[in-house]
Amino acid sequence: MEKKTPSRRRKPFPTHIIVFLAPATIIYTVFMIYPLLDSLRLSLYAPAASGGEMFVGLQNYITLLTDELWSPRFWGALRHNFVFFAIHILVQNPVGLLLAALLSSRRLRWRATYRTLLFTPTMLSFVIVGFIWQLILSPLWGIAGTILHTVGMGQFFKPWLGLESTALVTLSLISVWQFVGIPMMLFYAALLAIPDELIEAAYVDGATGWTVFWRIKFPLILPTVGIVTILTYVGNFNAFDLIYTTQSALAGPNFSTDILGTFFYRTFFGFQLQLGNPTMGATIAGMMFLIILLGVLLYLFGWQRRIQVYEI
Amino acid sequence: MKTKWFYTHIIQPLAPHLVLLAYTVIAIFPVVLIIMNSLKSRKAIFAHPFQPPLPGTFDLVGYETVAQRSNFQWYFANSLVVTLVAMFLILFTGAMAAYALSEYKFPGNTLMGLYLALGIMIPIRLGTVSILRLVVAMKLINTLTALILVYTAMGLPLAIFVLQQFMRQVPRELKDAARVDGASEYRIFWLVLPLVRPAVATVAVFVMIPIWNDLWFPLILAPGESTKTVTLGAQQFLGQFVSDWNAVLASLTLAMLPILILYVIFSRQLIRGLTAGAVK
Numbered sequence: 399m400e401k402k403t404p405s406r407r408r409k410p411f412p413t414h415i416i417v418f419l420a421p422a423t424i425i426y427t428v429f430m431i432y433p434l435l436d437s438l439r440l441s442l443y444a445p446a447a448s449g450g451e452m453f454v455g456l457q458n459y460i461t462l463l464t465d466e467l468w469s470p471r472f473w474g475a476l477r478h479n480f481v482f483f484a485i486h487i488l489v490q491n492p493v494g495l496l497l498a499a500l501l502s503s504r505r506l507r508w509r510a511t512y513r514t515l516l517f518t519p520t521m522l523s524f525v526i527v528g529f530i531w532q533l534i535l536s537p538l539w540g541i542a543g544t545i546l547h548t549v550g551m552g553q554f555f556k557p558w559l560g561l562e563s564t565a566l567v568t569l570s571l572i573s574v575w576q577f578v579g580i581p582m583m584l585f586y587a588a589l590l591a592i593p594d595e596l597i598e599a600a601y602v603d604g605a606t607g608w609t610v611f612w613r614i615k616f617p618l619i620l621p622t623v624g625i626v627t628i629l630t631y632v633g634n635f636n637a638f639d640l641i642y643t644t645q646s647a648l649a650g651p652n653f654s655t656d657i658l659g660t661f662f663y664r665t666f667f668g669f670q671l672q673l674g675n676p677t678m679g680a681t682i683a684g685m686m687f688l689i690i691l692l693g694v695l696l697y698l699f700g701w702q703r704r705i706q707v708y709e710i
Numbered sequence: 711m712k713t714k715w716f717y718t719h720i721i722q723p724l725a726p727h728l729v730l731l732a733y734t735v736i737a738i739f740p741v742v743l744i745i746m747n748s749l750k751s752r753k754a755i756f757a758h759p760f761q762p763p764l765p766g767t768f769d770l771v772g773y774e775t776v777a778q779r780s781n782f783q784w785y786f787a788n789s790l791v792v793t794l795v796a797m798f799l800i801l802f803t804g805a806m807a808a809y810a811l812s813e814y815k816f817p818g819n820t821l822m823g824l825y826l827a828l829g830i831m832i833p834i835r836l837g838t839v840s841i842l843r844l845v846v847a848m849k850l851i852n853t854l855t856a857l858i859l860v861y862t863a864m865g866l867p868l869a870i871f872v873l874q875q876f877m878r879q880v881p882r883e884l885k886d887a888a889r890v891d892g893a894s895e896y897r898i899f900w901l902v903l904p905l906v907r908p909a910v911a912t913v914a915v916f917v918m919i920p921i922w923n924d925l926w927f928p929l930i931l932a933p934g935e936s937t938k939t940v941t942l943g944a945q946q947f948l949g950q951f952v953s954d955w956n957a958v959l960a961s962l963t964l965a966m967l968p969i970l971i972l973y974v975i976f977s978r979q980l981i982r983g984l985t986a987g988a989v990k
Binding site for chain 1: 722726727729730733734736737738740741743744755756759760799802803804806807809810811814816822825826828829831832833834835836837838839840841842843844859860862863864866867870894895896899919922923924925926929930941944945948955958959962965966969970973974977978980981
């Protein structure tokens with residue numbers, strides 16, 4: 399009886415597999431994969447004079463990269479995206495690593511409380527975070543100014559969000575403030591997974607906390623460093639909400655905070671007097687797709703394959 | 711010798727707390743400042759921003775303005791419907807797909823898994839131009855249904871990926887025993903589902919946050935007054951009332967509160983999920 403059951407079961411058409419897979423696959427395909435592919439297709443079309451759309455090949459991409467109306471905006475937005483990304487890599491991830499290292503230190507009290515509180519900003523929406531910081535940095539309310547004055551650095555206060563030279567960096571740091579919890583948690587989890595015996599043995603051999611961290615713990619969590627980096631990279635192209643909230647779709651002052659997300663939105667949806675241009679919008683999305691793909695491939699082949707993964 | 715004692719017994723145990731405490735203040739202070747000042751009179755907001763609301767300065771005028779001038783309660787209802795229905799669809803259909811992928815060997819299993827995981831790396835926003843056209847063609851523009859479907863597609867890849875890992879850990883003997891007893895495959899799925907409940911709860915929290923907090927899709931697919939979500943509603947309300955500080959602070963507090971309350975309740979679950987998922 400027991401032997402027969404599996405062989406008898408294998409024969410009928412596996413309807414149940416299809417029933418299990420169908421709902422998710424259909425929703426996912428219709429509302430995610432199809433739009434993504436259709437968007438790529440649209441990027442090869444342009445509005446025709448007779449109405450409708452006509453196939454133009456790669457013309458939109460050429461326009462985007464070289465036309466004097468489009469290309470400065472595009473390259474500017476791309477550059478801002480990379481500044482945004484660089485600040486996250488240079489500030490968010492080291493701070494996240496530091497906090498994670500401290501949180502995972504042995505016999506730390508109030509660990510759960512710290513964890514919960516440190517992660518709180520990550521739960522809030524960009525809109526709320528944007529407004530909170532707009533209020534705090536506002537010269538009208540003067541919170542930031544007062545704080546700087548009390549520590550004797552009052553002369554450094556400026557309306558950072560309103561100045562072309564500082565707005566992008568300020569927004570990046572606001573985003574770092576919000577999202578530092580994610581690298582912190584990922585690093586923290588990786589650090590917790592390191593067996594205690596390994597650490598104990600090193601301490602017994604007379605290693606200091608500093609050496610243990612850089613010689614033992616850090617090499618072991620290198621894979622997580624890679625994951626955090628690629629997550630930061632991809633997330634960076636989603637960073638529309640914060641800039642839209644604080645600087646509007648025009649990404650002011652004078653486009654100094656314009657990233658690909660806001661550029662994409664203005665182009666395809668239109669803003670104020672500017673009419674929406676769906677095919678050029680799709681082209682920008684296509685470029686973003688290529689840039690993301692490039693980053694992911696670099697990560698998969700350049701990083702993940704090269705680093706030594708230690709079995710623990 | 712004495713300096714060494716001082717170092718190992720005072721500095722070493724204290725240093726992590728100093729750094730963590732300092733950063734906790736940086737993380738929490740802005741939020742506390744907003745909530746605190748939302749309960750004060752306009753004069754006090756500007757004169758003593760760092761003071762908690764005291765009997766003399768306590769004032770709910772901001773909340774009154776919000777209640778009169780906006781439809782925050784509707785926005786809440788919209789956000790709640792969108793988030794809960796999308797979350798249910800993600801978890802239910804996602805668990806089914808994850809079960810099929812982890813349980814059965816069929817041709818194309820790996821390929822299917824990869825296909826469904828693609829969406830983890832590609833932001834769904836890149837397809838917005840076509841999503842908008844699709845939603846218009848389906849006559850779903852300015853409906854919560856459009857948001858629900860898009861968010862379901864957005865949340866599925868990660869949900870399926872994570873649930874799959876957990877479903878693999880359910881012992882095979884259990885399912886085979888049920889099969890011997892003549893249970894159908896659907897019945898076995900219902901048996902497995904409660905066993906991965908912790909994972910389902912974690913995924914629920916994960917997918918909920920980006921949906922509740924999203925501005926992009928409500929702005930593009932459902933900007934109408936009757937379908938506004940809290941995030942979009944707050945964004946627009948705040949934009950109009952920039953000079954009414956009481957109203958701005960009150961609406962910010964109202965928009966944060968549900969997430970903060972949920973977070974306090976579920977933080978352990980969420981953090982456990984984050985740390986467990988990362989180890990894999």
